[in-house]
Amino acid sequence: MSESQKKNSWIFYVVLLTLFLLSFSATYLNLYVNKNFKTFTAEESAPKPLDFYLHANTAEL
Amino acid sequence: MIDNACEWGASTLLIFSENVGALVYYTHIFPLVISLFLGFQVLINNPKGRSNRVLFLLTFVFSIWVYFDLILWASPTPESVMFFWSAIVPIEMFMYLLAAYLVYLFAHEQVDAPTWKKFAFSVFLLPIFLFAHTSLNVIGLSPDCDTGAFEGILIQYMYAAEIVIIGFIAYYLLKGIRRIKDTANRKRHIYISTATLVFLCFFTAGNLTLSFDLGPFYEQYKLFGMPIFATIVSYSIIKLATFRVKALLTGVLISALWILIFSMLLFSDIAYARPVILITVIAFGIIGAQLSRSMRKETQQREQIEKLATNLEKANARLKALDHQKSEFVSIASHQLRSPLTAIRGYASLLLEGSFGQIPQKAMEPLGRIDESSKLMALAIEDYLNVSRIESGNMKYNLADFNLVKEVEHVTDDLRSDAMKKGLVLYFKKSLHHQGVIHADIGKTIQIIHNLINNSVKYTQTGTITVLVRDDMRKKKIFVDIIDTGIGMSEETLNAIFHKFERARNANSVNATGTGLGLYVAAKMAEAMGGGITAHSDGDGKGSRFTLEMPLAM
Numbered sequence: 001m002s003e004s005q006k007k008n009s010w011i012f013y014v015v016l017l018t019l020f021l022l023s024f025s026a027t028y029l030n031l032y033v034n035k036n037f038k039t040f041t042a043e044e045s046a047p048k049p050l051d052f053y054l055h056a057n058t059a060e061l
Numbered sequence: 062m063i064d065n066a067c068e069w070g071a072s073t074l075l076i077f078s079e080n081v082g083a084l085v086y087y088t089h090i091f092p093l094v095i096s097l098f099l100g101f102q103v104l105i106n107n108p109k110g111r112s113n114r115v116l117f118l119l120t121f122v123f124s125i126w127v128y129f130d131l132i133l134w135a136s137p138t139p140e141s142v143m144f145f146w147s148a149i150v151p152i153e154m155f156m157y158l159l160a161a162y163l164v165y166l167f168a169h170e171q172v173d174a175p176t177w178k179k180f181a182f183s184v185f186l187l188p189i190f191l192f193a194h195t196s197l198n199v200i201g202l203s204p205d206c207d208t209g210a211f212e213g214i215l216i217q218y219m220y221a222a223e224i225v226i227i228g229f230i231a232y233y234l235l236k237g238i239r240r241i242k243d244t245a246n247r248k249r250h251i252y253i254s255t256a257t258l259v260f261l262c263f264f265t266a267g268n269l270t271l272s273f274d275l276g277p278f279y280e281q282y283k284l285f286g287m288p289i290f291a292t293i294v295s296y297s298i299i300k301l302a303t304f305r306v307k308a309l310l311t312g313v314l315i316s317a318l319w320i321l322i323f324s325m326l327l328f329s330d331i332a333y334a335r336p337v338i339l340i341t342v343i344a345f346g347i348i349g350a351q352l353s354r355s356m357r358k359e360t361q362q363r364e365q366i367e368k369l370a371t372n373l374e375k376a377n378a379r380l381k382a383l384d385h386q387k388s389e390f391v392s393i394a395s396h397q398l399r400s401p402l403t404a405i406r407g408y409a410s411l412l413l414e415g416s417f418g419q420i421p422q423k424a425m426e427p428l429g430r431i432d433e434s435s436k437l438m439a440l441a442i443e444d445y446l447n448v449s450r451i452e453s454g455n456m457k458y459n460l461a462d463f464n465l466v467k468e469v470e471h472v473t474d475d476l477r478s479d480a481m482k483k484g485l486v487l488y489f490k491k492s493l494h495h496q497g498v499i500h501a502d503i504g505k506t507i508q509i510i511h512n513l514i515n516n517s518v519k520y521t522q523t524g525t526i527t528v529l530v531r532d533d534m535r536k537k538k539i540f541v542d543i544i545d546t547g548i549g550m551s552e553e554t555l556n557a558i559f560h561k562f563e564r565a566r567n568a569n570s571v572n573a574t575g576t577g578l579g580l581y582v583a584a585k586m587a588e589a590m591g592g593g594i595t596a597h598s599d600g601d602g603k604g605s606r607f608t609l610e611m612p613l614a615m
Contacts, residue, residue: 008176016183019190023151026194032144038201039139040211 076128078135084281084334085134091321092287093127096120099291103298107305111173112166112253116294116304119159123287126152133209139202146199146210151189154219157226158182160257164230167250168237185222189215212271223265230258249303256293260286288318288341292348299356315349315356384452392449395442402442406435444578448561451585458502458589462614465506466497466530469541472510473528480518485526487518492531497539500614501590509583509594513543513607516579520605521547532613541609549605550598558596559584587611 030036072078100120107113129149133142161182165174192198192215200211234254241247267283295315297303322342409432412420420428450456473489480487491497499506517526524546532539550558562577584594592611598604 005176009173009179012176012179012183016186019186020151020155023190023193024148027147028144030194031147032140035140035143037139037143037196037199040201040203042204 072135075141076131076135081131081134085131087334087338088281088284089127089131092284093124094321095291095318096123096127096287099294100124103294103304110171110304112163112171113304115159115163115166119156119163122152122156122159126156127284137209142202142209143199146212147193150198150216150219151186151193154186154189154222157223157261158185160261161226161230161233164233164237164254164257167253168233168240170241170243170246170250185226188218220265220268223261223268227258227261227265230254230261234258245301249297249301252293252297252301253303256290256297259293260290262286263289291318292345296352299352299359315352319345319349388449388452391445392453395445395449399439399442399446402435402439406432406439409435444582447582447586448578451582451589456586456589458505458586460500460502460590462498462500463503463506464497465499465501465539465541465611466491466493468503468507469510469528469530472507472514476511476514476518479515480526483518483522485518485521485524487514488525488527490527490529492529493539494534495532495539495613497530497532498614499539499611501592501611502586505586505590506611509587509609510541512579512583513541513594513609517543517545517547517605517607521545524604537613537615539611539613541611542606543608544604544606546604549601549603550596551601555596555598559594 097120100117103113104117126149129145129152132145133149162174162179166172189198195215197213198215200213202210234251237250237254238247241250263286264283267280270280270283294303319342322338322345409428411417412428413425413432447456470489473487477487514526514528526543526545526547529542529544530539531542559580561581580594587594587609590611592609595608595610597606597608
């Protein structure tokens with residue numbers, strides 16, 4: 001492997017790792033620390049998950 | 062907002078809770094232990110191997126996935142469900158990409174993928190990186206403990222992407238089978254790629270049971286792809302030394318797996334899963350015993366081969382040293398013999414010429430024999446010295462351009478009288494499109510031609526000897542054929558004629574003298590000057606053809 005290929009390979013792994021860390025940090029802060037999510041009631045979650053998900057795509061999101 | 066999604070008690074290490082059934086632990090901890098064991102074993106044995114690192118990373122990421130999934134079962138606080146459910150998505154996607162990378166490496170015989178391909182495949186991860194923390198990933202928390210949370214469109218996208226990646230892996234599996242020429246490498250590729258495909262197919266099938274709302278029970282078995290993966294990889298390690306892992310450790314792995322499966326039978330609260338575990342124990346017991354036996358046999362064989370190789374290496378070094386000593390001895394002895402022989406030849410010649418007065422007629426014949434024998438001895442010594450020079454790499458070649466045709470004609474003329482004495486006819490013919498100039502050592506070339514024609518004279522009792530010089534302008538080569546109607550050679554003799562001390566099996570029938578070194582020396586000298594000598598004969602008594610081939614100086 002040439003020097004430039006090695007360098008490109010390193011850039012790739014650094015970019016990938018950075019994106020992973022950013023994504024995990026955002027998820028942790030948003031959901032675990034800030035608890036920024038909705039808790040459905042029993043009535044709301046009555047439909048089967050797949051039906052609900054299809055419905056939720058248009059109506060809830 | 063509720064404090065605890067299922068109102069369960071606290072868990073140990075986030076994963077051990079009395080509310081989680083034994084089947085969940087069995088389906089999770091068993092593959093997790095196997096995967097980590099395999100990953101570390103492969104990494105420790107060859108940490109620098111690219112595929113070893115990728116396999117380790119794959120098993121490590123899989124273990125994180127399993128750990129996160131166990132957390133979801135055992136610690137259902139709202140924020141942990143939401144966080145781990147969301148965080149598991151990029152991990153799962155990354156695991157599929159690593160599996161594809163592993164198969165790619167085996168399909169390309171460990172040659173790394175170009176960086177652009179790595180970036181291209183990583184595009185699958187981009188939507189997940191961007192939206193993993195949003196409600197597109199996990200919509201929200203369900204109050205139902207069986208469901209936990211509702212999965213969003215990002216997870217559906219991931220399932221679709223996983224199927225596409227499985228398609229790529231199948232493509233690389235077929236591509237590798239077609240392109241890999243080395244049988245062992247092709248087998249390694251087939252084993253590892255098939256194992257990876259089985260592992261991912263189990264995983265994806267488990268995911269799809271959720272999408273089709275078949276409940277969490279079937280989903281549990283999606284992790285069973287990992288023990289199958291580990292078994293096939295272990296088999297490949299034993300049979301083909303894949304990942305360059307020592308077979309001994311594989312035996313330990315097999316035993317550990319079996320003990321682990323067997324121990325699951327002892328759980329009292331998993332009666333419903335017992336038939337499955339029992340079948341697994343029996344099947345793995347049979348396969349494991351077979352693998353262990355095969356492993357022991359192969360390890361013993363390998364050790365024997367290694368021992369033999371070491372002994373051979375020592376013997377070879379000793380033989381080389383002896384051969385060197387022998388060459389030195391031959392060289393020194395030949396030089397020592399040559400000096401007194403020169404004196405013998407000189408004085409015998411002077412006596413014959415009458416330089417020391419008239420020699421009685423009675424003494425003339427013995428003197429003639431002394432002169433003749435000393436000439437033969439000098440030729441033999443010259444052969445020994447030439448062999449010694451060739452083998453020690455001390456043969457000097459003074460390369461220059463000269464006309465080969467003229468030299469061949471001169472040598473033929475010189476030897477014609479010898480041929481005529483035996484009643485043979487020696488012809489010289491040429492068929493040329495070029496002047497016949499070559500770049501070689503003129504003295505050694507003449508020596509080669511002389512040797513070949515002289516051999517033909519010696520081994521031909523009646524008939525003719527034809528010396529033909531021809532060229533091939535397309536190949537830019539010139540050929541000197543010496544064709545005789547002599548004693549010929551069998552196939553066996555033809556194969557050995559250019560070896561040291563080898564003479565034609567039927568040589569004694571014509572009472573020809575010789576050391577068996579002439580053709581060896583001639584062939585080595587021709588090769589050193591960029592040419593070669595070949596021999597052809599239709600069999601004993603059917604004549605021979607020797608061909609000297611030299612490149613033309615254009």
